[in-house]
Amino acid sequence: MDQSEPYASLRERVIGERGVVMVMGTANTGKTTMSRLLLRDALDAGRSVAFVDADVAVPSVGAPACVSLRWVRSQADLDDLSRADSMRFVGSTQPQGVVLPHVVATATLVEEARKGADFIVLDTSSVVSGVVGQTLTYHVTELCDPNLIIAMQRGEELEPGIGMLRRFLGARIAKSEPPPGLQLVGPLEQRSRLIAAFRNAFEPDLQRWRVHSSVFAPTLPEAFDLSRLEGMLVGVLNETGACLGLGALEHDDGVVRVATRYGDQMRGLRLGSMRIDLDTYETSRVRLRQLIFGI
Numbered sequence: 001m002d003q004s005e006p007y008a009s010l011r012e013r014v015i016g017e018r019g020v021v022m023v024m025g026t027a028n029t030g031k032t033t034m035s036r037l038l039l040r041d042a043l044d045a046g047r048s049v050a051f052v053d054a055d056v057a058v059p060s061v062g063a064p065a066c067v068s069l070r071w072v073r074s075q076a077d078l079d080d081l082s083r084a085d086s087m088r089f090v091g092s093t094q095p096q097g098v099v100l101p102h103v104v105a106t107a108t109l110v111e112e113a114r115k116g117a118d119f120i121v122l123d124t125s126s127v128v129s130g131v132v133g134q135t136l137t138y139h140v141t142e143l144c145d146p147n148l149i150i151a152m153q154r155g156e157e158l159e160p161g162i163g164m165l166r167r168f169l170g171a172r173i174a175k176s177e178p179p180p181g182l183q184l185v186g187p188l189e190q191r192s193r194l195i196a197a198f199r200n201a202f203e204p205d206l207q208r209w210r211v212h213s214s215v216f217a218p219t220l221p222e223a224f225d226l227s228r229l230e231g232m233l234v235g236v237l238n239e240t241g242a243c244l245g246l247g248a249l250e251h252d253d254g255v256v257r258v259a260t261r262y263g264d265q266m267r268g269l270r271l272g273s274m275r276i277d278l279d280t281y282e283t284s285r286v287r288l289r290q291l292i293f294g295i
């Protein structure tokens with residue numbers, strides 16, 4: 001491949017597309033690099049452009065465990081995508097247990113993007129296979145209705161999913177291969193990236209706000225033992241359901257506080273499906289139903 005103009009023929013084809021172009025692939029296949037190239041091409045062609053980042057584990061926009069929208073108006077926007085213009089809380093960096101919020105968050109932000117842009121790139125979760133990955137991909141495709149899907153696959157790893165999306169949803173799919181040098185990312189590397197992403201979402205200027213037990217979604221039952229909230233990841237939401245940023249709960253003798261940078265416009269807290277340690281930024285999975293009802 002000519003590294004100065006990677007994916008030249010595919011990009012030539014995409015430049016005429018309107019609406020949503022979705023990029024799918026497993027971890028480290030070049031999804032985000034492809035997304036940036038497509039955004040740059042569209043920007044250069046004078047299009048109005050938006051990026052929806054639904055990779056909740058390795059976000060290039062916004063916070064982990066959230067889907068984010070970024071308007072891309074200039075090359076400077078493209079050079080630093082980290083600030084989100086709009087965010088929705090999903091609650092976990094893994095899709096297990098949060099497929100519904102993930103799909104709704106993605107569809108909501110794609111809808112918002114359609115109002116202000118005629119070319120939208122959708123970067124997606126690298127969990128694309130297995131029951132959960134296929135269910136997520138299926139419903140994201142169903143609701144976001146991409147005009148074109150770019151499938152970045154090593155060998156034939158995405159073929160089952162590609163077949164499904166074509167058969168049931170009539171999806172148009174262009175296949176591409178990651179550049180030859182790209183290696184799989186090991187679990188240690190994945191873990192340290194996630195820790196860095198969470199650190200960024202909380203630091204600096206973390207503040208603690210006392211919160212009442214009525215501010216949560218889902219609602220807590222009356223006899224709920226508040227100590228179980230210790231360490232829970234939450235989305236700090238405004239009055240429109242948009243996520244301002246992340247928070248983590250702390251419990252001390254019946255008093256619950258949220259540690260967050262986004263307390264001043266907070267209207268409510270959405271419980272996530274993870275616990276987070278604010279010293280190490282290590283996370284672990286929580287089943288919300290088990291947390292709330294003990295089942």
Ligand SMILES: Nc1ncnc2c1ncn2[C@@H]1O[C@H](COP(=O)(O)OP(=O)(O)OP(=O)(O)O)[C@@H](O)[C@H]1O
Nearest residue numbers: 006026027028029030031032033034058126179182
């Ligand atoms: N066409 C390319 N030429 C050279 N390097 C590339 C190319 N595409 C991707 N890379 C490099 O490979 C690495 C992974 O690429 P990228 O982040 O785009 O993949 P991804 O699928 O989005 O990964 P993740 O699953 O972590 O989100 C990056 O370091 C990137 O710079």
Ligand SMILES: [Mg+2]
Nearest residue numbers: 031032055058
């Ligand atoms: Mg990526």
